[in-house]
Amino acid sequence: MREVKKHLILWGLLIRNSLMSQLEYRANFYSGIAMELGYFLAKIVYLLVIYQTNVPINGLTPDEVLVFFGTYMVATGPYAGMFMINLFGISHQVQTGELDLLLVKPVSTQFMLTLKRSDLALLTTDVLLGLAAVSVGLSRMAISVGMLDVLGYLGYLTSGSLIAYSMFLLPQVLAFRLVKTNALTGLVDSSWDFNNLPMGIYNRLIQQIGVFIVPIFVITNFPALFLLRKLSLLYAVWGIVGAIIWLFISSLLFQTELKQYKSASS
């Protein structure tokens, strides 16, 4: 418990440092916001089509699709602002031997390697845009939200983020063995967009694979399903158990693969 507290305090300090560094180079901060707005535009055209045609997609009304989309944006916040910038840099740190410095620090190497940097411009922009989209969707459907709904939504967003962290960490641990994983990184990143629309648009086989085998759909679909009161008991349990299992597997593989690391620097 003491170790967890120590790492949480350290994480807070690292986030503060990242913010201070970003505000020093404000152009980067604002251009980060501009980029996320650009991505938002690219994603929202899907909704434009759905609203214009006004056709339910496999039983989901356009307003419900908006709630899924908003949740996808909210989940993209931590993905882009916290996980991606660290995970995609692992290969570089292995190549240059910068990892040596982290190995000798009296904190978890996995923690330092995967959570050291944060980009609050990306995080806040995505979260705020996503919450706005969710609010609009819920108000159009006249769904009132209570404290339990909010807590459950946040809970499934957290477990979804843990799954996202674990899932996207797995290909990166190959860097300890292969050193260069740049091409793989781009490919894995593009799979994130699978959550752009609700999993209901895919056929049953893809849905089952995306929930139980490669749980990409759990990340953003489960919080939205919970808010819309459409989350089945099986999914409700899997949303929590799956996060624990995936976190355990990714951590285990990280520790195993780290032993393959051979310092590249002198």
Place this chain on the structure above:
Amino acid sequence: MRKYYYALGLGIQETMAYRADFWLGIVSAVFPIAIQVFMWQALYQGVEGSHLYGRTHAQMLAYAVSASLLWRLLKTGFEYEINDDIKNGGLSKYVIRPIAYPSYRLSCFLGQKAAVLLSGIALIAVALLCVGLYFQASPVSLPRAVLFVPILIGALVLNFFIFFCVGMWAFWLSEIGFIFEAVRIVIVVLSGGIFPLEIFGDAVCRVLKLLPFNYAVGFPVDVLVGTASRSAILTGIMLQLFWIGMMILISHGLWNLGKKKYLAAGG
């Protein structure tokens, strides 16, 4: 002229050296294509009539697949190199050499794309063949496919000059950060790289079709999949040529203005 042929050769060599990266970039198109395939399937099943935005289901899928592959095929990246040259003083070596920087960049870019263009076209053909087999009707006719090739080359040149102008911003901006990425994603949307421009409604679509971006992706794809009428093709070719000319003039102007701002720091 020979020096630009060398630059062209350099571009080809560079792409061949990093061809795995290029092909993985193309493979990443699978995800957005899959989303669109399932989305359009659900929409066409639910809508009354067989057309959406004036297109049949087969035409819409043919558009989605071709546009998604085409913009990845034409994708630039040299704007970051231009920024690097300007910020780190690398431009100095081009200033003192008997070589025009924009022409050098164009030669490298054409060389990079020449190395993958044929295989890229073949990939689009295979994708369209799959669409054709699924709907049991070919979405592409031979004359359209032949016409597509020169229009594609025009799109390639136009795309170069659009992003060369974007790269010129580095002369005036102290930090680029994510600006190029933000601009790129907006251009992809406005060029019809995700959906046909008709989704924006008649009025906005008419305006967007007057801008250069449509002639880099949307127009070539419409020609290929047969959704552009003969008169629209004629007008489109004229506008594509017009915008290539305009973008050459604009990039020339920006280059001349930018050179005066260049400080040759570092290098």
